[in-house]
Amino acid sequence: MAEVRLMKGNEVIAEAAIRCGCDGYFGYPITPQSEVMETLMIRKPWEETGMVVLQAESEVASINMVYGGASCGKKVMTSSSSPGVSLMQEGITYLAGAEIPALVVNVVRGGPGLGTIQPAQSDYYQTCKGGGHGDYRLIVLAPASVQEMNDFVDLSFELAFKYRNPAMILSDGVIGQMMEKVTLSPYKARWTDEEIEEISGSWATTGKKANRSKNVSTSLELDSDKQEEFNLHLGRKYKAMEENEVRYEKISCDDAEYMFVAYGSSARICQKAIEICRERGIKAGLLRPITLYPFPTKQIKEMVPQLKGVLSVELSMGQMVDDVRLAVNGAIPVEHYGHVGGIIHSPEEIADALETLIIKA
Amino acid sequence: MTEELKDIQKEENIVYKKSSLLTDNVMHYCPGCTHGVVHKLVAEVIEEMGIQGDTIGVSPVGCSVLAYNYIDIDWQEAAHGRAPALATAVSRLHPEKYVFTYQGDGDLASIGCAEIMHACNRGENIVVIFINNAIYGMTGGQMAPTTMIGQVTATTPYGRDVKLNGYNMKITELIAQLPGTCYVTRESAHTPASVRKTKKAIRKAFENAGQNKGTSFVEVVGTCSSGWKLTPEKANEWMVDNSFKEYPLGTMKDE
Numbered sequence A: 001m002a003e004v005r006l007m008k009g010n011e012v013i014a015e016a017a018i019r020c021g022c023d024g025y026f027g028y029p030i031t032p033q034s035e036v037m038e039t040l041m042i043r044k045p046w047e048e049t050g051m052v053v054l055q056a057e058s059e060v061a062s063i064n065m066v067y068g069g070a071s072c073g074k075k076v077m078t079s080s081s082s083p084g085v086s087l088m089q090e091g092i093t094y095l096a097g098a099e100i101p102a103l104v105v106n107v108v109r110g111g112p113g114l115g116t117i118q119p120a121q122s123d124y125y126q127t128c129k130g131g132g133h134g135d136y137r138l139i140v141l142a143p144a145s146v147q148e149m150n151d152f153v154d155l156s157f158e159l160a161f162k163y164r165n166p167a168m169i170l171s172d173g174v175i176g177q178m179m180e181k182v183t184l185s186p187y188k189a190r191w192t193d194e195e196i197e198e199i200s201g202s203w204a205t206t207g208k209k210a211n212r213s214k215n216v217s218t219s220l221e222l223d224s225d226k227q228e229e230f231n232l233h234l235g236r237k238y239k240a241m242e243e244n245e246v247r248y249e250k251i252s253c254d255d256a257e258y259m260f261v262a263y264g265s266s267a268r269i270c271q272k273a274i275e276i277c278r279e280r281g282i283k284a285g286l287l288r289p290i291t292l293y294p295f296p297t298k299q300i301k302e303m304v305p306q307l308k309g310v311l312s313v314e315l316s317m318g319q320m321v322d323d324v325r326l327a328v329n330g331a332i333p334v335e336h337y338g339h340v341g342g343i344i345h346s347p348e349e350i351a352d353a354l355e356t357l358i359i360k361a
Numbered sequence B: 001m002t003e004e005l006k007d008i009q010k011e012e013n014i015v016y017k018k019s020s021l022l023t024d025n026v027m028h029y030c031p032g033c034t035h036g037v038v039h040k041l042v043a044e045v046i047e048e049m050g051i052q053g054d055t056i057g058v059s060p061v062g063c064s065v066l067a068y069n070y071i072d073i074d075w076q077e078a079a080h081g082r083a084p085a086l087a088t089a090v091s092r093l094h095p096e097k098y099v100f101t102y103q104g105d106g107d108l109a110s111i112g113c114a115e116i117m118h119a120c121n122r123g124e125n126i127v128v129i130f131i132n133n134a135i136y137g138m139t140g141g142q143m144a145p146t147t148m149i150g151q152v153t154a155t156t157p158y159g160r161d162v163k164l165n166g167y168n169m170k171i172t173e174l175i176a177q178l179p180g181t182c183y184v185t186r187e188s189a190h191t192p193a194s195v196r197k198t199k200k201a202i203r204k205a206f207e208n209a210g211q212n213k214g215t216s217f218v219e220v221v222g223t224c225s226s227g228w229k230l231t232p233e234k235a236n237e238w239m240v241d242n243s244f245k246e247y248p249l250g251t252m253k254d255e
Ligand SMILES: Cc1ncc(C[n+]2csc(CCOP(=O)(O)OP(=O)(O)O)c2C)c(N)n1
Pocket: B061, B062, B063, B064, B080, B103, B104, B105, B106, B107, B108, B131, B133, B135, B136, B137, B138, B139, B144
C-alpha cells in the first residue's frame, strides 16, 4: 500500500533520495534547505541501503565530491541554496563537460549576494542560461508541490543517466519549507556493481579491468578540432532533450484568452489567481513549465492564436519572461509580474497585474 | 634483431624494464622534470602490487593534468585544487579500492588548500602524491605558495618579498599535525638512491590504503627547469642548495 505522509519539501528530497537508490549525498548547510542533510543524518541510510552521506567543508567540495562519486557511475547528489549553488558552478560545468550524470537541488532564496533567506525564483538565469562557463545545458525540473519534490528526484536521475548530463531540481524556499501530503515512492534497490557495469561501463571509473581500455572522466581537450566536435556532440544531445523531454502542465487553457506562464510556487499561486480572474469575467489560464530546460517554447507558441496576452509570473525581476517572449515572438503582448526580496505575491495581486499590465495597457 | 641481441634480452638477464602500466604516449614533460620520474614510480608500484584493476587516480590541474595519458588505469580529471574532494567520494563509495590524488604545489597548497586539509583531517583512506617544485609550472612559472623568499618567478620578478607576497608555506608540516593522516613524508627524486627511496614511500602509502589506515601523504620535492630557467643539472643543484633547506627531507609521521 502506498505510504502517505505529511512532510516538508526538503525532508521529502532526502526520503526520495534514499528510496530511489541514491548512492551518495554530499552537502553543506544553508537556509532554506538544511533539512535535506539533517533528515538524511537522522535517517542513517548507510545502515539501511548503504547510501553514503557526508557533510563537506564547503559547496565547492560537495560538488566536487559529487563529480568524483558520480564519475564512478553511482547515483550521487547534492543540495544547496542560491549562494551555495553559485559556488558550485565550476563543478557543474565540469560535470557537463565530462558528461557525468548527477543531481543538484537548488532551494532558491533571494539575492544578489547574501540576500535573504526567504523564497525567490531569481536563479533562473543562472540555472537555464549557463551559470558556469562554456556551452552547456542542465536538465532543469521545477517542482510546484511537495509531491513533485518526491517524484522529481528519481526522474532527475533517470534523465541524467539517459543523457549523461547533470540535472537540477530548481525549487524555492516556499516548496522546500511547506508541508503537504505526499505519497512516497516505493523503495528501489541501489545499483549493484554488475548493473553499473552494464549501464555505465563504457565510462565509469571503477578500476580498469583487463578486458577494457582505461576510463577517464575528463573535460579537457587541447585539440581544437576535437573540442569543436565535442561541443557539436553536446549540441546534438541538447537538441534531443528539446525534442523529447519537454514537460509542462496546462490549467484552464481550453477557452483562455489570457495566459499566465509560471513555474514552482508562482504556478501554485497563479491557480488561485485564475479563479479570481474568472470571477471577474476574465478567461485566464496557466501554462506551467515543469522542465525549465528544455523550455516548453513550442507549447506556448501553439497557444498564441487563441490569446490576447501573456503574463509571466516569477518571484524575480523578470528572468523567465525572456524565454516566454522568445516563444511568443512579438505576436501578442507579454509582460512580467513578480515580487522579489522574499515577498510572495498574492493571487489578488496577480489577477490585478493581468488587468493593469496586459488587459488595460 | 641480431641473434646475439636476442640472446642478451632473455628474461633472466633483464635488470630493468619499463612498467607495463606506462603507456607509449610521448610525455609532454620538459627535460629534467620531476613529474616523469614520479609517474614511473606510481606506475611501478601499482603494477608490482597487482592493483591496476582496483586503483582510481585523480589528476590535478597543473603540468600533470594529462597524467591519465601516461598511466594505464582509470582516472578522474579534477578541477584545479579539488582532487581530494573527488577522491573522498570515490573512496567512500568504493572503500575497497585504492584511490590516490596526484597534485602540484599550486593545486594542493593554494587553490585547493581547504580540500586537502579537510580530506586529511577526516582521515580519508586515500594516497596523496604531492609534487613540490616551488612554482606554477603549467601556467609559465608564476609564484606558488611554496616559492621561497627571494626566489625569482614570473610574478616575483625581483624575488619573493615577504612584505609583498608573504612567507612560503610548509604545508606538509601542517598536514603532519592532522590526526587523520597516518603517514607523512618528504622525499626527492634527483639521484638513483632518492628515487628508490621515494618508490618505497609510495609503496608504503598504497599499502596503508590497502589496510584502511587513513591518509598517506608523500611529498616529492622537485625541480622545474623551465620555470626556474635553469638546465636540468643546475636545477638539481639549486634544489639541493635552496629547496632542501626550506623543505628538509624525511618522514614526519609513520603510524
Ligand atoms: C580555477 C582555475 N584557476 C587557474 C587555472 C590556471 N592554472 C592552471 S595550472 C595552474 C598552476 C599549477 O601549478 P602547480 O599546481 O604548482 O603544478 P605544476 O604545473 O607546477 O606541476 C594554474 C594557476 C585553472 N586551470 N583553473
